[in-house]
Amino acid sequence: MSQVLSRQDANDTPIARPWLLLVVYLVVTGALYRFVTHMPFGPVTPISASAFDRAIPLLPGTVPLYLSYLFVMPVLVWLGRGRAWLLPTFFAGALAAGLCLVSHLLHPTAVAWPAADGGWIAWLQRIDTPLAASPSGHVALPVAIAIVLLALRRRTAVLFAAWSALLMVTVLTTGQHRAMDVAWGGAVGIAAGAATLALLRANADLRTMAAALLEWACIVVAIRVAVALGTWYLYALAVLVVATRQHALFILYHDAAHYHVTRRRGVNDFLINLAIGVPGLVPVEFYRPLHLAHHRHLGTAQDPERQFLYHDQPWRFRPLDAWPLARQFLGDLFVLNMVRNMAAFRRAGGQNTRLGRPFQLAAAGWVAIVVLLVWACSARTILLVAALWFAPLLTLSVLLQKIRSMAEHSGGPHATPGWADWTYSWRTGWIGRVFVWPYHINLHLQHHRNPAVPWHALPDTVAGDEHQLDAPELAGLLWSGIPPKR
Template identity: 30%
Template structure:
């Protein structure tokens, strides 16, 4: 197996320059989790009080559901708390389970992705390998996301298929596509249902049972899959030389304020820097981006001016 190329921090920084990126206050990770749920709660209240805002609230909530997935990703790197048990509790029960994921299954899968990024052994390679695709193909994918077809496949068909596989063989893993969807959305179906039953009970107790479906389930079934797809495309698709050069292992996208609100929360757009130094906490990635790009080595890094530009690249016919 060929591991992905790596660089040491000393390639770019002196020990004094690198020191600020190695520290993390104990409150920062938990505060991000509180912030994510606070934005969701605010958008729910706004949608209940002002129903004509519901379409915007659906987009904001769906993006923060992606935010929960991003914070689960942070926990997979041990970034939500210095205490391992607290890190895993936050990452699993408050971030992963509510959206149907499983931190324990996701962590080894994701770390394998880092170890073999863009190599044949990379379990995420199938997310970037098909690109570029035609504009019509991408439209079909996004329509499936926004109409709930992707959600139905991941939350209904995949768990049923997994249950069928287990009934035939306890060691059955299925194909790579099923394996990816399983670790992200399909493997924790019972905890997912239990936690969402509690969330529904909260809406019922507040006298707005309908808001669970309109302002929690609907975003999860529509906007969340779509922005997750955009995230996957932006991170690795169509980055030439990504398997051979650590500086080109991923793409960074310069997200505008509205893209951070509706597409890319919690600095997920700084993916090239994350692959260079994966243990730097997400809230320090903007500073790391500036520090790295002050060095001449960064000239080869893939940086897109926005998500529209990424989609144009992902649908551009090869010459």
């Protein structure tokens, strides 16, 4: 078994497969960039040329230098492969690029190109579009990387600082951006770099923070597209996407209950409450005592899952007949079982949770976000956004979480043929990871054995010959109509 990674040294460990990470980054950002440059969702704000912009000549020879932006992240990975500093710099660059792309999605902008008779400039205009102008991602990305490298005192900071300056010039000399785009791009890059350094100072696990930001990017894109196009099938698709990504965020939230986001407990709770605790209506301060009690009393009458989670419901940690299983799922889907959970908790004298400053700061952040939405959007849009968040949160997301919970624990040792533990470990493919077991929660047996290990290090705790259930066996675990696998 390889060495287990702890949360203390998570940011000091090199990225295991940097080239695969680069490919994923290029595919995701490339797809979203093409999306925002060909399908603006809303009125496009033109970026006018200032007197300064009009004084800058078009220089066709700078087009190849402008296109060198495409090599910023590949060069970063090539130089940083096998080095610990690649993780924070890649995080900063991806954060800057992501912020720019989400900005273009929510607030489309475009420059008015000067006429080009031919040559490099005309060719560039044919392959690109005037959209996605402000903020300039060409500037934000290398600036964020340079700031982090400078703070970490790496010699490669000189290269990326010079590259940032070069791109600041060439976005203007090719006519692709205006000075204001450069300024906003620089501001985004500085903000992304500063945020990354703040997370490093707080010893926050950047892998977890990147995962949470990616989930939120998926949610924002799904809701934005559905609201902009307004068709029933896109609403349905958005509900599915949002529910699965809420479920994934709650898996990261589960990790934060063990203080895996950062050792600084106040910061840990603020970050996860901001990410999902507040908008998900379950502060981590409320969940943590119950979850830690679940670890202490697993499988006993004092286990909160047996006391509250399945109170007055068909599930008894054994496969169900068709009708009881249907009643279980329908009760989860239509909030009935959630009401039963809370009623049982209150009748048992559930503690009055004290919500301290981490929760209050996270709640204040969400109040600011809601105020901004109310200021910027119509009442209809606000209602649609609220529906596309809360409808899946209270229905499909609850069902997914319950199915995942049912997949985690058995009725006891040997309740499942060939399985001698209370807790299951699953072997799953990408479909299972998307819907039921994101972020290695399928390795729940390993998590209970090693609760001090963060989600991304759990695969290292699996012994090579250790037995795992196959994902298709989940159906037989839930429904008694399928014979158990011997």
